[in-house]
Amino acid sequence: MKPGLAIGAVLAGVALIAALVSLVWTPYDVTALAIAQKLQGPSPLHWFGTDHFGRDIAAMLMVGARTSLAVALVAVGIGIGLGVPLGLLAAARPGWADELTMRGNDLIFAFPSLVIAILITAVFGPSAINAIIAIGIFNIPVFARVTRAGALSLWTLDYIRAAQVAGKGRARISVEHILPNIANLLIVQGTIQFSLGILAEAGLSYVGLGAQPPLPSWGRMLAEAQTMVTLAPHVAIFPGLAIVATVLGLNLLGDGLRDALDPRLRRAR
Amino acid sequence: MKKLFNSALAALLVSTGMAWAAPDAITVGMVLEPPNLDPTAGAAAAIDEVVYANVFEGLTRFGPDGAVRPGLASSWSVSADGKVWTFNLRAGVTFHDGTGFDAQDVKFSLDRARDPVSTNAQKVLFAGIESVEAANPQQVVVRLSAPDGAFDWKMAWGDAVIVAPESAANLATNPVGTGPFVFAEWVQGDHVTLTANANYWGGKPALAKATFRFISDPTAAFAAMMAGDVDAFPNFPAPETLPQLAADPRFKVIVGSTEGETILAMNNKLAPLANIKLREAIAHAINRQDIIDGAMFGYGTPIGTHFAPHNPDYVDLTGLSNYDPELSKKILADAGLSGIKLRLALPPPTYARRGGEIIAAELRAVGIETEITNMEWAQWLEQVFTGKDFDLTIVSHTEPMDIDIYARPDYYFQYARPDFVALIDKLKLTSDAAARSELLRQAQEMIARDYVNGYLFQLAKTGVANAELSGLWENSPTQANDLTAVRWGSAPAEAVQPTSAPAADPAAAPAAAEPAPRLDPSLSIEAEAGKVIFEETAGGIGCAACHGIDAQGELGPDIRGKDPVLILNALSSIAEMMELGVSKEEIDLVAAYLRYLHDLEAH
Numbered sequence: 001m002k003p004g005l006a007i008g009a010v011l012a013g014v015a016l017i018a019a020l021v022s023l024v025w026t027p028y029d030v031t032a033l034a035i036a037q038k039l040q041g042p043s044p045l046h047w048f049g050t051d052h053f054g055r056d057i058a059a060m061l062m063v064g065a066r067t068s069l070a071v072a073l074v075a076v077g078i079g080i081g082l083g084v085p086l087g088l089l090a091a092a093r094p095g096w097a098d099e100l101t102m103r104g105n106d107l108i109f110a111f112p113s114l115v116i117a118i119l120i121t122a123v124f125g126p127s128a129i130n131a132i133i134a135i136g137i138f139n140i141p142v143f144a145r146v147t148r149a150g151a152l153s154l155w156t157l158d159y160i161r162a163a164q165v166a167g168k169g170r171a172r173i174s175v176e177h178i179l180p181n182i183a184n185l186l187i188v189q190g191t192i193q194f195s196l197g198i199l200a201e202a203g204l205s206y207v208g209l210g211a212q213p214p215l216p217s218w219g220r221m222l223a224e225a226q227t228m229v230t231l232a233p234h235v236a237i238f239p240g241l242a243i244v245a246t247v248l249g250l251n252l253l254g255d256g257l258r259d260a261l262d263p264r265l266r267r268a269r
Numbered sequence: 270m271k272k273l274f275n276s277a278l279a280a281l282l283v284s285t286g287m288a289w290a291a292p293d294a295i296t297v298g299m300v301l302e303p304p305n306l307d308p309t310a311g312a313a314a315a316i317d318e319v320v321y322a323n324v325f326e327g328l329t330r331f332g333p334d335g336a337v338r339p340g341l342a343s344s345w346s347v348s349a350d351g352k353v354w355t356f357n358l359r360a361g362v363t364f365h366d367g368t369g370f371d372a373q374d375v376k377f378s379l380d381r382a383r384d385p386v387s388t389n390a391q392k393v394l395f396a397g398i399e400s401v402e403a404a405n406p407q408q409v410v411v412r413l414s415a416p417d418g419a420f421d422w423k424m425a426w427g428d429a430v431i432v433a434p435e436s437a438a439n440l441a442t443n444p445v446g447t448g449p450f451v452f453a454e455w456v457q458g459d460h461v462t463l464t465a466n467a468n469y470w471g472g473k474p475a476l477a478k479a480t481f482r483f484i485s486d487p488t489a490a491f492a493a494m495m496a497g498d499v500d501a502f503p504n505f506p507a508p509e510t511l512p513q514l515a516a517d518p519r520f521k522v523i524v525g526s527t528e529g530e531t532i533l534a535m536n537n538k539l540a541p542l543a544n545i546k547l548r549e550a551i552a553h554a555i556n557r558q559d560i561i562d563g564a565m566f567g568y569g570t571p572i573g574t575h576f577a578p579h580n581p582d583y584v585d586l587t588g589l590s591n592y593d594p595e596l597s598k599k600i601l602a603d604a605g606l607s608g609i610k611l612r613l614a615l616p617p618p619t620y621a622r623r624g625g626e627i628i629a630a631e632l633r634a635v636g637i638e639t640e641i642t643n644m645e646w647a648q649w650l651e652q653v654f655t656g657k658d659f660d661l662t663i664v665s666h667t668e669p670m671d672i673d674i675y676a677r678p679d680y681y682f683q684y685a686r687p688d689f690v691a692l693i694d695k696l697k698l699t700s701d702a703a704a705r706s707e708l709l710r711q712a713q714e715m716i717a718r719d720y721v722n723g724y725l726f727q728l729a730k731t732g733v734a735n736a737e738l739s740g741l742w743e744n745s746p747t748q749a750n751d752l753t754a755v756r757w758g759s760a761p762a763e764a765v766q767p768t769s770a771p772a773a774d775p776a777a778a779p780a781a782a783e784p785a786p787r788l789d790p791s792l793s794i795e796a797e798a799g800k801v802i803f804e805e806t807a808g809g810i811g812c813a814a815c816h817g818i819d820a821q822g823e824l825g826p827d828i829r830g831k832d833p834v835l836i837l838n839a840l841s842s843i844a845e846m847m848e849l850g851v852s853k854e855e856i857d858l859v860a861a862y863l864r865y866l867h868d869l870e871a872h
């Protein structure tokens with residue numbers, strides 16, 4: 001196992017464990033404010049200090065991890081759930097179906113996720129759900145392209161032709177033969193999109209379009225810390241570190257998985 | 270080293286003729302941009318914050334202490350029955366477009382404001398007027414339908430300023446008044462610029478130019494202040510940075526009072542908040558001090574009713590709605606209220622956004638759930654203020670003496686209890702001071718006992734300004750940034766000459782405060798020796814080979830005025846210079862010559 005993969009797995013694992021543990025236990029209640037304890041530096045009592053409302057930053061980061069991971073997970077789910085079938089369809093039916101789905105994807109791809117988020121927010125109001133939808137929509141063309149590219153190269157292979165000769169329909173071949181063979185591609189892309197999803201959620205929350213208070217979110221913690229950086233640097237440092245560590249971890253994990261799963265790269269070594 | 274650098278900088282600035290930022294210009298930061306510039310046709314505080322006392326003037330005006338002072342009327346009198354007010358107007362006043370000011374303009378302005386189709390935001394100020402009569406060009410007689418002891422106070426409002434019939438139609442984008450500043454430019458989304466009025470009837474303002482810049486983001490406001498892009502921010506939006514700014518010698522922090530009653534407004538006509546028991550429970554669930562400390566970092570005074578604590582008629586009713594979550598829970602239980610879920614709409618100011626989170630947590634603690642929606646002002650005005658589609662919201666009411674808004678049936682929190690309306694009507698007809706105090710006391714108590722709104726705190730005026738500025742208002746008795754008395758430097762006019770005044774740019778101020786020593790430009794012995802080394806001997810070729818014979822830079826950079834440390838640094842780090850082999854003594858001599866070249870240029 002390469003060190004990058006290990007480091008990535010550990011960093012991402014820490015975020016995941018923090019998120020899971022926060023479901024049953026946090027060091028402090030993140031919804032209870034204690035103004036008298038505001039902006040305390042890191043101490044044995046509060047490992048990462050307290051924010052401007054006296055909330056424990058460690059506890060908020062744990063719950064924030066839950067928000068970030070949940071948003072990114074569902075967004076990647078939307079991307080895979082809609083993008084993969086579209087990609088399979090495009091590869092299976094060259095011609096008008098291919099053109100239509102891929103040009104539609106290009107259209108979505110042309111909008112940055114932030115613009116989509118602002119559009120959705122303008123209509124439905126800001127919330128974590130709308131952030132998920134915005135990031136999810138952005139993920140669809142990514143997975144559609146990866147799927148199509150992977151599937152197209154498989155369609156020319158002999159065993160697929162054999163399956164066709166055996167009388168299997170294009171849809172059945174896509175599901176039974178193509179999909180399992182591009183799964184590693186999707187896992188790698190999924191990991192990368194997952195890290196981008198966390199970044200996007202933090203970005204949307206930072207500008208106030210993501211999770212709404214009182215639900216903690218890393219991006220909003222950063223936004224709220226802005227004017228207090230000189231007063232109490234820890235309120236900005238820890239959420240920032242959490243985002244950096246998690247995104248870095250997922251990227252390393254994605255790279256490591258690609259190296260481990262891609263047979264061509266494996267042979268090259 | 271630092272001193273050297275400063276004096277070098279000062280000398281350099283003088284030498285290159287680089288202009289100081291003009292000492293008679295000021296940039297004032299504001300959080301909100303005015304929607305238009307006509308104070309007689311808009312409710313937004315930001316309008317008055319730009320134009321009041323600067324561009325427009327009324328018959329009377331508010332002073333920095335909130336007292337009523339003469340404005341365009343130099344004196345006035347009231348008849349014994351309190352119904353006829355006679356204003357004597359100043360002579361020689363002209364509007365900015367050159368048209369003259371006389372009694373007809375006053376009649377026009379007051380009739381325009383009280384016209385049924387008028388869009389004045391405070392028509393109640395003019396409601397008592399029966400007729401306005403221009404007795405002669407310098408005198409106006411206002412007849413009221415009932416005695417009003419506070420009519421001169423009403424005429425001091427920004428909504429009651431005097432405008433001219435010639436320009437009244439376009440005031441929203443081209444304000445034309447009689448004030449000490451003339452409107453010059455409005456770049457929407459960025460700034461409004463005013464310039465001094467050369468024909469002003471009163472004392473000339475010290476400033477030639479004033480720019481109001483609109484910066485809504487607290488972080489950006491702090492950055493603009495630190496960078497010196499803004500000279501003064503009278504209502505600074507990031508209270509948590511005030512200790513840091515106060516500790517910085519470049520700035521002064523001005524903490525004063527405002528007329529801003531900050532309230533948790535409740536929709537009194539909409540279920541479930543139509544139930545007084547729920548409003549009472551909410552009032553007891555709120556910890557005012559937590560909100561002041563948590564949202565405003567300690568700046569603010571708790572209030573128990575809709576009245577400014579610095580007003581002599583204020584009654585402390587905070588005890589009626591003391592923080593008592595147990596009592597709050599009991600009230601809810603006794604009233605059979607459970608599973609309450611309310612919407613909480615939060616406009617952009619810090620007090621609302623942060624205060625809202627605190628209130629949401631405190632309400633949750635007594636079993637009331639809230640759903641927070643952050644709104645921009647436009648949305649807030651449309652949905653909450655005009656549409657009355659809200660449960661809870663947090664806002665600061667910054668108009669002076671505005672308890673009468675509770676008597677308006679169409680006001681967004683929709684109270685208007687008939688007893689209260691009658692009380693306010695009676696107050697309007699009362700001019701006796703003691704009787705007014707008693708009526709005001711009753712009014713304050715009635716709304717506090719009805720728990721109309723959650724009364725949080727009186728907004729503090731937390732201003733930041735360049736330490737060299739003087740004459741800014743400490744308090745906000747009305748919505749205004751009166752720049753008439755603002756000047757650079759602390760002393761009155763004579764001491765502030767453009768040549769001696771410090772730079773407007775605070776970053777450059779230390780250099781100005783420490784005048785550059787007058788150096789003799791004649792060549793010293795050291796410099797003479799340095800000249801030889803510079804031109805010929807250093808490394809066998811002389812520094813001039815690369816830096817030019819006058820050290821202004823050819824292959825190498827301009828090195829005039831560089832000190833020995835910098836030279837040594839260059840000799841030891843720049844590849845082309847490392848082989849030159851210049852001694853420490855030679856460096857000192859060359860530095861003396863470079864200093865001479867620098868000073869030569871400075872003179």
